[in-house]
Amino acid sequence: MYKKIFVIALMMGVILLTSLSFAQIPSPLKDVEVSTTATQDTTTGIYTYNYSIYNPPINDGKIWSFDIDISKPLGGQELNSKGLIIQRGIKADGSMLIRSFEEEIAKRLMRKSVIPVGTQFNGWSSGITVMGTVGWGSSEKTMIIPGKTLYGFIIISRGLPGIRDAMLRPDIDYDNLPEEYWENVELTKQLQDSLIYSTRTIGPTAPPADFKPIEFIDYIINLKHEAYNLGWIVQGRDDDKGKHDDEEEGIMKSLDKKLEKAREELVKGDTREAIEKLKSFIHEVEALYKEGKEKEGKHKKEEGHSHITSEAYALLKYNTMYLIEKLGGEIKEKD
Template sequence: MIFLTNVSRAQLPAFPPGIPLTTATVRTAVNYVPSKHQFIYSYLVTNSKHSVGKAVEFDIDISTLSGIRLLGSAQMSDNASSFFAPVHNVIVPYDFVSQPKGWSSGEMQRTAMWSGDPAILPGQSLGAFILTSDDSLPGIRRFAIKPAYDSSDFVPGGIDDPGDMTSEQVVDLDNAIQKVIQSHGFLIGPVQLPTRVDIGQLLVYLTSLTHQAVSLGWIYGPGSDGIVQSLDAKLTAAKASAAFGDDKTAINQLNAFVNELQALRGKHFNDNAFYLLQANAQFILSKLSAP
């Protein structure tokens, strides 16, 4: 038997009761502290009531290259993509601040992770997952929520005693199983900020995030196209004002952008969209207001 990492669930061994997660979600809140040039990321993990698995691990991709690939997607302009091109570090700078009681934090394979017990049961939420990052910007990152998993449930004798399976088959099977039983998605996390910061490029980046939030369903509902056009217009105007050296007008235009976000939060913007765009706008405002 040959196992591949892209096998479908139907091709895998039967799932023991209680393992797969279905639609675990993560809600992010982001606060910017100008005096420290620091962003604080707070996460609330919810295990869907439709899941049967107990969530015991929460991972966030913090690799620099992964962030650049996501930001450099077709939805982002060449100018904004090139803004991040000089970054060469392996991971984005960050620090753990807290975790829920009974959970621990760590880093593995360019991933910030929390794991522990008590597990997050179906229908339950758990917060207090907090990290900070300096010299970064809030961006869209990948996450994974993982259930309790014992390889012996799928492989006779477990991964350490795979019987007549080759080591490659064992690795492929393990990867395929974990890919299917986990819940994956996108949240807000740190993306490294290059040393040279240009207001115009930051505004282009903020515009691209607005459109990515639409594609992720974070900006939604009837009339959302018109709302995005309105936000784009404010950012375009602020970019033009900043280019002419009129920082005061650019600040007013960017404040109008933030006011629109606040007015539509919960109506057309979920928390992820709101904090993603507001935090980046606050960072730009701090740069425009700097002496």
């Protein structure tokens, strides 16, 4: 009898020790890549932001959620939400659960004003959060495993491209966390927050309601510098210099000069000349992006060729186009 009890107790101990040995805290995500393109439908003025997420092999965790800040900046315009739809996911009967942007907001006790957006379904459920983000969450079967890329995270909005914070979260096996996390909500929340991978990308924002051309061109200049610091504008080798600039000082100097000259014309009150300088700036942005795409197929970008990424392209092109339109100019296909 006692022998049986001893054996059972021993087995229980082994099971407990085994379960504790598998208990572990997940590793934070590292070097996740969020790539973004943005295009504009010139007939409607609506932008489509298309995101892809790459989970590198160095990670041992799956990615299960993705959020982008869409909070409205102080002093920003009120943007139209007409026709914007949140494709939240698939219902039990197989039909799509759809809400208009206004319906989605009405169901939330929002802590922040947000830019009106729509989303498209890519296998992950989506929605707007009370904290001013639009986000996607996956099921167990559709999480992004290490070494894989998932495409098709799409935002539709009338908001101009701006630099936005993005957050990705790894999957957590709550059943196998160490004992101190059991029923400890605060500690578990701290763990969740510590594992968030934060990065920056582009997403919709609102231009100022009180529009001032010189302040807006200063904003574009600042966007250019931020894009450079984020690695979206790459100054290449010496043999790339001089291709797009007036003096052989590289693409950053060339882009700077075009914006500075446009600003000078605005200060002088010569709107027409400022528009021409801004068009020249757009031409260079387009040429740099096109050449970068062509070289991508022939060379690795790490080899040092000057280029701008799709993020910098969208930021600089569409904000400059907006400024030109506000100044009374227009962009034609062959401008």
